[in-house]
Amino acid sequence: KNQVEQSPQSLIILEGKNCTLQCNYTVSPFSNLRWYKQDTGRGPVSLTIMTFSENTKSNGRYTATLDADTKQSSLHITASQLSDSASYICVVSRDNYGQNFVFGPGTRLSVLP
């Protein structure tokens, strides 16, 4: 069954600290993997998109990694800010036309002052 799992379910950190969120997937075939940030009550916003051949990709303080062999990805957030409080969703695309996206349940991150 095509699934995307994420851990932890929720995370609380202090402002300025780093954190790493995990994503494991059993999606096949695999086309690409995306991380999205979703503020409460808002639409998801793309952070990174990685294809099979990419191991790491950065977007400011966000760095995503991908291990296609173990089917794992991580999202590392450096020097967290209060505005990083959101849900972070891992999404795997199944086909070459990007039509079929499998969403993970998300990790709810709370950054406290």
Add this chain to the structure above:
Amino acid sequence: EPEVTQTPSHQVTQMGQEVILRCVPISNHLYFYWYRQILGQKVEFLVSFYNNEISEKSEIFDDQFSVERPDGSNFTLKIRSTKLEDSAMYFCASRAGVANTGELFFGEGSRLTVL
């Protein structure tokens, strides 16, 4: 910056009523999607639309649902006879071209409450 816009932002309706949710995708985009997210749950795929027809749909997208692109700019989701379990946030999304790494842009969502 171009964005996907959705209306209404919130709609309250009685069970059994018809609801139309509207979306204006980014103007040069070719692929359009509807997703829903029940409160506290993950985003679920409903339907994808390309070249004026449905390209894929999920089990959720049954006969009560339909989509239309009536005028080349709007993309609508109709729920014919709403049920309590249709209460959710509905997100429209669009993507530019055939590149499989094309970014998916989401709207801010339409919250549907069925009473």
